[in-house]
Amino acid sequence: MLGKIFGWTSGATLGTLFTIAKRGELIGEDEFGNRYYQSRDTTSYDGRRRRWVTYNGYADASKVSPDWHGWLHYTLDEPPTVAPLARQRWELDHVPNLTGTPMAWKPQGSLAADGKRPAATGDYEAWSPE
Template identity: 65%
Template sequence: MLNFLKSIFTWWNGATIGARFHIGRRGVYVGQDELGNRYFEAKDASDSYDGRKRRWVIYRGYADASKVSPDWHGWLHYTFAEPPTVEPFAIKAWEKAHLPNLTGTIHAYRPQGALARGGERQKATGDYEAWVPK
């Protein structure tokens, strides 16, 4: 029941009821990524402003664009004509695995001296001279 109410009143917890209804009526399921996000494409270009079929993503959980992997991002933005389910994205040997934005999570980067890491930082070196008002 709580998830149903969330889908009515919030857009950041996946998709709203209106978006799900519109995508369900106008879209065709294309595929799903490793994070559980689901991707859709319009049946035709009738509601498009540039003549191309619209493409949507319904996020699993919190709606965050950084959770879309590079292959699906390319498909959503018409860089690739075929979705990764039809034509898999070729990953180069030097590329790192995709990570969503970790800011605000317990896995966020915290440099030395950050308050979240105790606030201890290295002492200033001898070439630093503090400003003193006169």
């Protein structure tokens, strides 16, 4: 119960769940388990229906795929469940930002990468005070 009250980083809080029950209409769900909603009424200042996402797990905006991002920001009128974006053959699957996780990229020579540094080359000269 306390997790739902104070746990805004891991899913919807009680206030969000109340708003969803009162005003929200489920539009769809993506491959990460995030759920997308739209208000039943026009409550925004410009007459558009409000759109929002509840994250599955930790709240991280990079977990929203490009097609759902376009719908959330009114770039696309129809959600990806109705009119999916055409994928180009060169496009890769969407991957959330992995920075700060154990799966983050660690370049060669990084202190976080296996603890091994490449050998110094001959172009380095140590500084010494005169």
